[in-house]
Structures are given as C-alpha cells and as structure tokens.
Amino acid sequence: MDKELLAMLVCPLCKGKLRYDREAQELHCLYDGLAYPIRDGIPVMLPEEARQLDVDEKLPTSPGRMGGA
Numbered sequence: 001m002d003k004e005l006l007a008m009l010v011c012p013l014c015k016g017k018l019r020y021d022r023e024a025q026e027l028h029c030l031y032d033g034l035a036y037p038i039r040d041g042i043p044v045m046l047p048e049e050a051r052q053l054d055v056d057e058k059l060p061t062s063p064g065r066m067g068g069a
C-alpha cells in the first residue's frame with residue numbers, strides 16, 4: 001500500500017491517524033477501536049464496514065478516547 005496514500009487517510013469518525021496493519025490488510029483507528037478493511041489495495045473507509053478491534057489489538061500507549069468522539 002502506498003505510503004503517501006496512507007498518510008492522507010484519516011478515520012472518518014474521529015479524523016485521527018490510522019495505523020496500517022500489513023498482515024491483516026487493515027487500517028486501525030486506535031481511538032475508536034475500529035479496523036477498516038483494505039480490499040484489493042483500496043482502503044474501505046466506511047464505519048459500517050469496519051470491525052471492532054479486540055482490546056489486545058489496541059496499543060497500551062493509546063491516549064484514550066477524546067471526549068465526545
């Protein structure tokens with residue numbers, strides 16, 4: 001996946017940066033705890049298509065939920 005494209009992508013919910021999971025082919029929003037799928041190299045930035053991340057998939061260093069998000 002293109003690094004420049006990745007840098008442009010933000011979570012549609014919180015507008016936060018996403019973490020690219022190369023093995024899972026997903027983009028993770030650690031703030032919302034959602035994983036957006038990448039299909040055929042194309043990120044699907046739809047909350048209804050995203051899956052919930054498991055707790056242990058979230059970074060312990062996560063700054064936590066931003067109020068109201």
Ligand SMILES: [Zn+2]
Nearest residue numbers: 011014029032
């Ligand atoms: Zn988010």
